[in-house]
Amino acid sequence: MNNVTEIAPGLVIRGFMPPLRLRDFKLIAFDMDSTLINIECVDEIADAVGRKAEVAAITEAAMQGLIADYKESLRQRVALLKGVSEADLEKLYKERLRLNPGAAELVSACKEAGLKVLLVSGGFTYFTDRVRDRLGIDYTRSNHLELRDGLLTGRMLDQDWGDICDGAEKRRMLLQTCSALGIDPKQSIAMGDGANDLPMMGEAGLSVAYHAKPAVREVAQVCINSGGLDRLLRVLDR
Secondary structure, three states: OOOEEEEEOOEEEEOOOOOEEHHHOOEEEEOOEOOOEOOOHHHHHHHOOOOHHHHHHHHHHHHOOOOOOHHHHHHHHHHOOOOOEHHHHHHHHHHOOOEOOOHHHHHHHHHHOOOEEEEEEEEEHHHHHHHHHHHOOOEEEEEEEEEEOOEEEEEEEOEOOEOOOOHHHHHHHHHHHHHHHOOOHHHEEEEEOOHHHHHHHHHOOEEEEEOOOHHHHOOOOEEEOOOOHHHHHHHEEO
16 A cells, blocks of 8 residues: 655654544454554563574564464474463563553553454463453453463463464454444454464454564554554544
8 A cells, every 4th residue: 555644743644644533443453462562472471481583583583473373383482481380470470560551541442442452372371361451451362371379381272263363363353343243344443563463454444554674564544653552533533
């Protein structure tokens, strides 16, 4: 798409003229790691066993779209987490995990406008459940780390709805949620930062890149390159 315009420093739009009406949308879907929150959880968990650099390198390659098999890359990273304790996870949540600037404000504005909120993450239920409860999010989909005797086993548990949450699963979850709500996918907003967010962003009526990788910035209709998530409200009338 052409027609790229920087409407404010660090806020770029592509292919439309603002403002759009927030109330014309019925669902907003968020990625979690480095979008709603400030960290990549898998990298920070690896820090507890001295393997952050190794895991972070795989994560960066996956988010840049340089790894074709996201599921296998996640299995490799999770295997390196073996032996991390549940106490380490709790400490990480309390001491390192923070909502990104504007996250609470944007979610609140969307809920006030009548939108449902979906959190879809390649991260882990240990954190998505807490972020869900903190922000009052309606639906979540993520991956479940296996704990045994208070320690991570290096594996993930299969869940009722299927396998690892990757880009294809994020897309499927967006479409499934739209179907359950009786809305067209074009009445949804999808927001993320990495290559595995592109499939769901491609289905949404408005795609938003937040401090994103180049492959995501190149196609998103809104790019928030500086500032908080609530800068999206600059292009959406309430």
